[in-house]
Amino acid sequence: MKIRRSDRLVDMTYYLLNHPYTLISLTYFAKKYSSAKSSISEDLTIIRRAFEENGYGIVETLPGAAGGVKYVPFITDEEARLFATEICEKMDSNERVLPGGYVYLSDLLGNPQVLNQIGRIIASQYRGEKVTAVMTVATKGVPIAQAVASYLNVPFVIVRRDSKITEGSTVSINYVSGSSDRVEKMELSKRSLPSGSRVLIVDDFMKGGGTVSGMRSIIEEFDSEIVGVTVFAEAAYTSKETEDYASLIRVSEVNIRNRTMTVSLGSYFDI
């Protein structure tokens, strides 16, 4: 049965949103809706325009027999700034300052709407690169990795500080924790990352950068490459072992006694 344009538009929008970075042939849609390819092309023109005008992402069309359509999620600089500014305002509370200069973030990083926007922003940043896996360290980085991986439509892998039987055999490395100056261990399940991967590192909060350095070493052990590093928040008051990273927000002037801090937009927005 031929499906009406209006119904096709709704269904194609749903399908594209659920399959980012996937090349879908026009034949797939033409068969699904018993419609001519020319009609599908017109539908895609409408969807492309609506996505672009609303800043939802790019609907790429690749011509030819091996061609098709691909949805690349995206966020405008304006919307990203607005979101990050709202996060800064939400973080402006002295109840968030914890002993040791840490910051309470679990409410924000347990909110799916916040995580989706973080995922969209970071995925948008690397949309020109060929990322094949997202990496983070357990536990706090996991929701961010998942959100980013969902928009890039690639797997995410979790590096652990403690060995778990449920991972099978692992590769482990030692690293120096920037914040405690102690030598610590981190490990990754052997089969979780294929060699030759192109890895995007994400994390919730960067203090000394030791954890990120550790993940860099792990990626080398797996004969893989680092595409980039982006963290949700960075502490601007500690020296970093690593320089090449972006942050969405920056925490500075933490005063543990008065429980005050200053929160501003991170290096992601510096340009």
Place this chain on the structure above:
Amino acid sequence: MKIRRSDRLVDMTYYLLNHPYTLISLTYFAKKYSSAKSSISEDLTIIRRAFEENGYGIVETLPGAAGGVKYVPFITDEEARLFATEICEKMDSNERVLPGGYVYLSDLLGNPQVLNQIGRIIASQYRGEKVTAVMTVATKGVPIAQAVASYLNVPFVIVRRDSKITEGSTVSINYVSGSSDRVEKMELSKRSLPSGSRVLIVDDFMKGGGTVSGMRSIIEEFDSEIVGVTVFAEAAYTSKETEDYASLIRVSEVNIRNRTMTVSLGSYFDI
């Protein structure tokens, strides 16, 4: 500027998918598109029909001044079974059997597409209940909790076995781990769960059920209620401390020496 119906349909579909369980007034859409409410109503009829026919969920319309439209994600029994059956096939590999009768799942639970479907299935199961938070235990349960929470549009909270300074003050309880018979500790950040919450417990793999019992105790400590328990996989070869739960898949006849096991549909599909 008045927006065309075709563009409205694409944009409203995007908006609804990104705001599940949120009551959106028709006035919001009417203003956004400079269109009459009657046109918006007609758009929603089209979207409702397309969502229903494709098994994407229910688009509820609530009449009256305080009314509006609400998207409730849903999955048909057929699609859920198909997905779970595919997972069973993917799990049918002797390389997954680990010492102690554990099963390697990190590839599946690190795949955003798999996680989204798991989230959709579990959210669909509890769509009639009033869930205000999803709870899990670190680390493996986190991606499932996030996926479910995203479809239910509620926060998720992470119970930890190890104390972390970044959580602030915590409430901790002791529980008996079913698999090791040892007394262990788990804790939850005090401010992460408001009293009076209605909590859905999810986890990746249930063996003895000790972890779930522990989470039940934690929920009581927070003067909150349990709405239900659903795990991705359950081991059918161990006695359980808890009876009231659902599983998407069931692992049985694990032979550690031969590294074989049997995987079948879980109790979610029993009815």
